[in-house]
Amino acid sequence: MNLEPTEEQKQIVATVRRFVREEIVPLEAKLDPDASELPREDFERLTNKVREMGFWGLDIPAEYGGAGVDMVTRVLMAIEMSQHRAGLYVPCYGVFGTAGLAQLYEATEDQKQRYLHPMLRGEKRGFFGLTEPSGGSDPARAIRTRAVRDGDDWIINGSKVFISGADRAHFGLVFARTDASKGRGGVTCFLVDTDMKGFHVRRVVHTLRSSHYATELQFEDLRVPNANILGEVNGGFAIANERLSRQRVPYAAACIGVAVKAQELAIEYAKQRETFGARLATRQAVQWMIIDNEIDIRSSLWLTLAAADKVDRGEPFRMEAGIAKLVATEAGGRVVDRAMQIHGGYGMTKDLPFERWYREMRIRRVGEGPNEVQRHVIARDLLGGSLR
Numbered sequence: 001m002n003l004e005p006t007e008e009q010k011q012i013v014a015t016v017r018r019f020v021r022e023e024i025v026p027l028e029a030k031l032d033p034d035a036s037e038l039p040r041e042d043f044e045r046l047t048n049k050v051r052e053m054g055f056w057g058l059d060i061p062a063e064y065g066g067a068g069v070d071m072v073t074r075v076l077m078a079i080e081m082s083q084h085r086a087g088l089y090v091p092c093y094g095v096f097g098t099a100g101l102a103q104l105y106e107a108t109e110d111q112k113q114r115y116l117h118p119m120l121r122g123e124k125r126g127f128f129g130l131t132e133p134s135g136g137s138d139p140a141r142a143i144r145t146r147a148v149r150d151g152d153d154w155i156i157n158g159s160k161v162f163i164s165g166a167d168r169a170h171f172g173l174v175f176a177r178t179d180a181s182k183g184r185g186g187v188t189c190f191l192v193d194t195d196m197k198g199f200h201v202r203r204v205v206h207t208l209r210s211s212h213y214a215t216e217l218q219f220e221d222l223r224v225p226n227a228n229i230l231g232e233v234n235g236g237f238a239i240a241n242e243r244l245s246r247q248r249v250p251y252a253a254a255c256i257g258v259a260v261k262a263q264e265l266a267i268e269y270a271k272q273r274e275t276f277g278a279r280l281a282t283r284q285a286v287q288w289m290i291i292d293n294e295i296d297i298r299s300s301l302w303l304t305l306a307a308a309d310k311v312d313r314g315e316p317f318r319m320e321a322g323i324a325k326l327v328a329t330e331a332g333g334r335v336v337d338r339a340m341q342i343h344g345g346y347g348m349t350k351d352l353p354f355e356r357w358y359r360e361m362r363i364r365r366v367g368e369g370p371n372e373v374q375r376h377v378i379a380r381d382l383l384g385g386s387l388r
């Protein structure tokens with residue numbers, strides 16, 4: 001396997017790196033440490049710049065006007081794009097265009113007109129509503145929200161938790177049980193408008209993350225037309241699962257980018273800070289932290305590139321994506337923690353990006369499928385289907 005970047009990929013990486021260092025980092029220095037948005041005029045200026053560079057819409061297929069890059073290039077770009085304070089959850093403050101809900105590419109023409117195209121034009125925002133109070137690790141069994149057919153409509157009752165950004169969304173995907181006798185084969189995905197009668201944002205939940213609050217949703221006799229089913233009746237779980245597996249690869253890459261930057265800052269600091277008459281960089285205790293960081297970064301990088309390569313080859317990649325996700329999220333947490341330690345008291349301040357990375361990186365071991373669940377899935381692949 002040759003995972004050496006091509007000349008073109010090297011150029012792309014250099015361009016994105018320059019963009020982050022010259023455009024994003026200086027602007028970010030003027031923002032609140034927890035900010036997740038750029039001022040409107042900066043956002044528009046930089047979005048135009050990204051469009052001129054040909055990188056706008058990284059996760060949008062080329063036929064819809066996106067950059068349509070392969071997964072290995074996407075990973076290399078994600079590693080660069082996350083190298084700033086807000087980079088883990090809002091890489092480059094969204095000026096490369098956000099993917100939105102990738103499931104909408106599978107929608108009918110009518111659904112695309114009503115949801116996909118307005119979302120791509122930035123006119124509508126969507127949410128992804130899978131997790132429920134009864135659990136998110138095993139949604140196929142946990143989903144209690146029910147949808148019952150009533151003529152040309154479906155009536156939805158139930159609730160969701162931890163749904164990111166539903167308080168600011170115009171619509172969302174709601175996964176509901178349509179066949180109580182089946183597990184994963186009894187869930188359907190509905191396109192729901194947030195102004196429909198019976199849709200309630202019950203509570204905004206504040207988490208460790210600085211951006212996109214999680215919400216609790218309640219559906220009370222929410223009437224949704226049959227035309228708003230995404231995919232097939234009882235085919236919703238496959239829609240949720242495919243997206244989640246694929247997304248784990250760039251998710252891992254963003255953790256690597258933060259770790260790379262944390263390591264760069266730690267090395268710089270260790271070389272200039274003196275204690276007891278010598279530079280920190282000369283102390284073996286500090287050197288070992290830097291060495292362990294490097295091992296964590298390189299192992300995450302190669303495993304994530306290997307997963308991306310499988311995606312690009314069109315081969316099964318679920319296990320590789322799970323391994324990349326769990327290794328990069330755990331390694332990322334350790335690297336940020338060591339870099340903070342090397343920075344002493346300064347590492348704890350909001351003047352430096354570490355405290356935000358430290359908080360937000362912690363979510364990554366639970367988000368997109370907890371790491372124990374990744375291990376559970378990998379065990380299933382290694383040991384066979386007999387394992388429940």
Ligand SMILES: Cc1cc2nc3c(=O)[nH]c(=O)nc-3n(C[C@H](O)[C@H](O)[C@H](O)COP(=O)(O)OP(=O)(O)OC[C@H]3O[C@@H](n4cnc5c(N)ncnc54)[C@H](O)[C@@H]3O)c2cc1C
Binds near residue numbers: 209363368370
């Ligand atoms: C900030 C944030 C944003 C989120 N955004 C969204 C969103 O937009 N849409 C959405 O649908 N969901 C979202 N989630 C929910 C997230 O996907 C779930 O929290 C996650 O899937 C875990 O589900 P749970 O919290 O119900 O934990 P549970 O399923 O109750 O699991 C609890 C813990 O048990 C352990 N565990 C579970 N299964 C196993 C097993 N088989 N073996 C060993 N240990 C196990 C794990 O450590 C796990 O963390 C978000 C969560 C957070 C924190």
